[in-house]
Amino acid sequence: MSYLEEFQDRVSKISQGGQAKYHQKNEEKGKLFVRERLRRLFDESMNIEDAFFANCMDESLPSDGVVTGIGKINGQSVCVMANDSTVKAGSWGKRTVEKILRIQETAEKLEIPMIYLVDSAGARITDQVEMFPGRRGAGRIFHNQIKLSGRVPQICLLFGPSAAGGAYIPAFCDIVIMVEGNASMYLGSPRMAEKVIGEKVSLEEMGGAMMHCSVSGVGDVLVKTEQEAIAYTQKYLDYFPKNFREKPTVKDKKGVKQIEKNLADLIPTNQNVPFNMYDLIDQLIDEGSFCEIKKKFAPELITGLARMDGRAVGIIANQPRMKGGVLFPDSADKSAKFVQLCDAFNIPLLFLVDVPGFMIGTKVERAGIIRHGAKMLATMSEATVPKISVIVRKAYGAGLYAMAGPGFEPDCCLALPTAQIAVMGPEAAVNAVYANKIQELPEADRAAFIKEKQEEYKENIDIYRLASEMVIDGVVKPEQLRDELIQRYSLYDSKSVTFTERKHGVYPV
Amino acid sequence: MEIKATMAGSVWKIAVAQGESVGEGQDVVILESMKMEIPIPADSPGTVKELKVAEGDFVNEGDVIAVIE
Numbered sequence: 001m002s003y004l005e006e007f008q009d010r011v012s013k014i015s016q017g018g019q020a021k022y023h024q025k026n027e028e029k030g031k032l033f034v035r036e037r038l039r040r041l042f043d044e045s046m047n048i049e050d051a052f053f054a055n056c057m058d059e060s061l062p063s064d065g066v067v068t069g070i071g072k073i074n075g076q077s078v079c080v081m082a083n084d085s086t087v088k089a090g091s092w093g094k095r096t097v098e099k100i101l102r103i104q105e106t107a108e109k110l111e112i113p114m115i116y117l118v119d120s121a122g123a124r125i126t127d128q129v130e131m132f133p134g135r136r137g138a139g140r141i142f143h144n145q146i147k148l149s150g151r152v153p154q155i156c157l158l159f160g161p162s163a164a165g166g167a168y169i170p171a172f173c174d175i176v177i178m179v180e181g182n183a184s185m186y187l188g189s190p191r192m193a194e195k196v197i198g199e200k201v202s203l204e205e206m207g208g209a210m211m212h213c214s215v216s217g218v219g220d221v222l223v224k225t226e227q228e229a230i231a232y233t234q235k236y237l238d239y240f241p242k243n244f245r246e247k248p249t250v251k252d253k254k255g256v257k258q259i260e261k262n263l264a265d266l267i268p269t270n271q272n273v274p275f276n277m278y279d280l281i282d283q284l285i286d287e288g289s290f291c292e293i294k295k296k297f298a299p300e301l302i303t304g305l306a307r308m309d310g311r312a313v314g315i316i317a318n319q320p321r322m323k324g325g326v327l328f329p330d331s332a333d334k335s336a337k338f339v340q341l342c343d344a345f346n347i348p349l350l351f352l353v354d355v356p357g358f359m360i361g362t363k364v365e366r367a368g369i370i371r372h373g374a375k376m377l378a379t380m381s382e383a384t385v386p387k388i389s390v391i392v393r394k395a396y397g398a399g400l401y402a403m404a405g406p407g408f409e410p411d412c413c414l415a416l417p418t419a420q421i422a423v424m425g426p427e428a429a430v431n432a433v434y435a436n437k438i439q440e441l442p443e444a445d446r447a448a449f450i451k452e453k454q455e456e457y458k459e460n461i462d463i464y465r466l467a468s469e470m471v472i473d474g475v476v477k478p479e480q481l482r483d484e485l486i487q488r489y490s491l492y493d494s495k496s497v498t499f500t501e502r503k504h505g506v507y508p509v
Numbered sequence: 510m511e512i513k514a515t516m517a518g519s520v521w522k523i524a525v526a527q528g529e530s531v532g533e534g535q536d537v538v539i540l541e542s543m544k545m546e547i548p549i550p551a552d553s554p555g556t557v558k559e560l561k562v563a564e565g566d567f568v569n570e571g572d573v574i575a576v577i578e
Contacts, residue, residue, distance in 0.1 A: 272545050323516045324545030356543045361517055363570060425544050 014052060014062040018086030026085060029182055031159060032226050034067050034084040037117055041080070041230050042071035050102065054095040062087055064095040065120075068103040070112075074238050079107035082117035085160050090120035092166070094130035097138050104144040111243040113153040115233070116169050119160030138165060145172035150344040152243045155236070157229045158183035158209070158219070171218060174341050175236065175293060177229045178209035178219040185212055185219070214296040217330060222296060235291055239305040239312045240345050247346045247493075248312040254286035256482065263478040267418055271394045271425060274320040277302055277352065280392065281317060284308065284350075284482045294334050300324070301331035303338040305347065309486040314342035317352035318403070320393075327358045327399060329372035335402070336375040339383050348386035348489050351410070355399035356425065374508035376402045382499050386411050386492035388485060391419035391463075391472065411492050412473040414484065415463050421471065422461040426454040512549060512575040514568040518542025523564055530556045531577065538562065538574050551577055 001009065017023065017033060026033070038046050049069035055061045065087035070079055081100045083090035092100075107114040123132055131137055148154055149172060156173035160182055167185040170176040186207030193199045193206065205211065212219035223229045241248050259282070266279045281290065285306040292304035300323040303316055316335050318325035342349055358364075358373050380387075380402065388411055389404035400421060404410045415421075422429065430453045431438075438446055459465075467475050476484050521541035525531055531551045540547040555577040562574050 274546055274548060320545070321548070324543055324547050326516070326543050326545065328516075356545050359516065359543065363517065427544050 010053070010056060013059065014056065017062055017084050018060075018088070022086035030179075030225060031085070031119070031182060033086065034082045034117070034119075037159070037226060037230070038067060038071065038080065038082055040227065041115075041117075041233065042073060043075065044072070046071040046080070047077070050106075051095070051099050054099055055093065060088075061093065064093050064099065065090055066092075066096045066099050068099045070106070073234055076113070076237065076242055077110070078113040078115050078237070079103050079110070080115045080117065083120040083160075085119040085121075088121075088124060090160065091122060091124040092120065092131055092138060093124045093127040096124075097131045097141065098136060100141050101136060101144060104141065104148060107152055108144070108148055111152055111245070113155065113237065113240070113242060114148055116154070116156045116173060118156055118158050118162045118166070118169055120163070120166055121161060122163040122166045142168050142172055145169070149174075150244060150340075153237065153240045153345060155233055157226075157233060158185070159226055159229070160184075161186075163187075163189065175220045176212075176218065177221040177223060177232055178213055179226055179229055180209045180222055180224055183209040183219075210296075213294075217294065217297045217333060220294050220297075232291075236305070239291060239307075239347065244344055244346070250312075251307060251310045253310040254289065254307070256285065257282045257287045259283070267392065267416070267478065269418055271420055274324065276321045277317045277319045277325075277354065277392075280352065280478075281306070281315060283478075284485065285313075285315075286310065293338060298328060298330035298334045300326060300328065301334055303334055305342075308482065308489060311486075311489055312347050313350050313489065314338060314347045315350045315352065316403070318355040318392075318399075320354050323359075325355050327355060327373065327376070327402060329364060329367045329369050332358075332369070332372040332376035332402070336379040339376075339379040343379070343383035343385050346385055348492070349380075349383060349388070349404070350485065351380075351387075351389040351404040353389055353391045353395045353400070353403040354393040355395060355403055357397035357399040358402070371508050373398060373402060377408075378505065378508055380404050381408045382505070384495070384497040384499050386489055386495050388488060388492075389413045390476075390481065390485075391415040391421060393418050394420045394422075394425060396420075396422055396424050406471055411495065412488060413471075414474050414476050414481070415467070415472045416478055416481070417463065417475060419463045419472075419475075420458075420461060421463070421466055422457075426457045429457050430454050510551075510553065510555065510577045511573045512537050512551060512577060514540060514570055514572045514574055515549060516540070516542055516547060517569050518547055518567075520562045520564050520566045520568060520574075521546065523560060523562070525557050525560075525575075527557050527560055530554070537577075540568065549574060553577075 046069045055064040065084050067082045081103050154173045156170040156176045158178045162185045184207045190201050190203050213222040263283050268275050289307040290304050302319050406413045518540040522539040524536045533554050534550045536548040536550050538549045558578045559576040
């Protein structure tokens, strides 16, 4: 064989990945070949690939089961690592790990996003001494991820299993997109669970995509196909700058979605009646620009990226339609991570407030709602990007605080005319203050007394009174809210603030 | 299919009758919790086979409210 022939023979064999039977197996599950995934992910093809010949002395391990390199998404260069599950089930050998470490270190040097296409059975046990415990072992992958966190966006597309230690790759990413039916995360497989702790459980139930995206919250976005995961990644990345030093690019402006209803009619005046917060969001953002994160997890709080007049903004909104919009431990965690994500990459924040408060009762106290709520407050408080809160209707108790109330240095706190700010709602307050008095009254007089006291209470917390006291910075008609916000975000663009000087806070977790 | 309470509260209103057919997203029961109305909709269309609660009952998160077939 000539030099050229040998070269071409090797390139052609390595490019094909593992054995045909594994390709076929993947195809049956709707899984694309790793190189096809990358072709679809990038604007064109991958621009450069590193260590294509890794472990080429062993023909059964093409590229040692992982592809690493740099390509462009929406014109922006990004680093990528992608497991090849046709090669020993995408397991990690010594060189696999070294390749992953090197591409992470490249992302750190170039300060560009790092994307992980995960489809791996975990450690290659036969290589454990070389790949597991040492300085350049798999632990270093997570160390690198933690170091990259907040410097560059890190995205995980989970196409297959992510087992044991490998499950920490998604855990340290900003966002995890999971393909239903194929993606899974778990520390110990169902087989191991049965052997070690005697639990009988299916993979889907224990670590499937639906479970993680709706119950555990380790997954963020549930999709049906790999193509959908790729499309979501492309959309999501468009809201981000390439690293923490830069701001997101402002895109072409678009109008809002046209609806027949009057905006004011969407928002019921009775504070206790639910409404659909998505309808209000639609009327504030550029049409079609909403990129929701954790849609299925803690749906009583909506978090997502959007554009207003082309400018990226992160929205945190209570959803009265789900669980009354009450805050729970999960909703607090959801907000904490999202606010950190936006603040890290200079995406302004918008809080849409309609919250009866944090949930009360034994169940949530035992779940530690106080420390979870503290996380929500801490991250929101620390965020130094332009930060606006809009009191849509009620903002009761610590709910006001958690949703960027005036005490937490929002750049402004606006209210709609339907707003009501108080320690608690009129019903609960009258009950709390006058419980004994009500008991003493003859039953026939009670209703009238309660009504009278509630009216008094409402006057006391009247939104114009709070505007007069400058608790809030303005009262805005719903129809004018979008324009008001666009103006303000554009004017706040030059905001540059350091929260405080210290090594780091001692975070409530 | 079981319709479960999404949070602790009391049953404020039962919006359907036994034997009635319901559409996806239609409210089956409205709870009252934290002074808020909490609608509990059906996840998929069907017929109300059984109502497990009465108005005024306290329910915990995860309690079965109704069975839809």
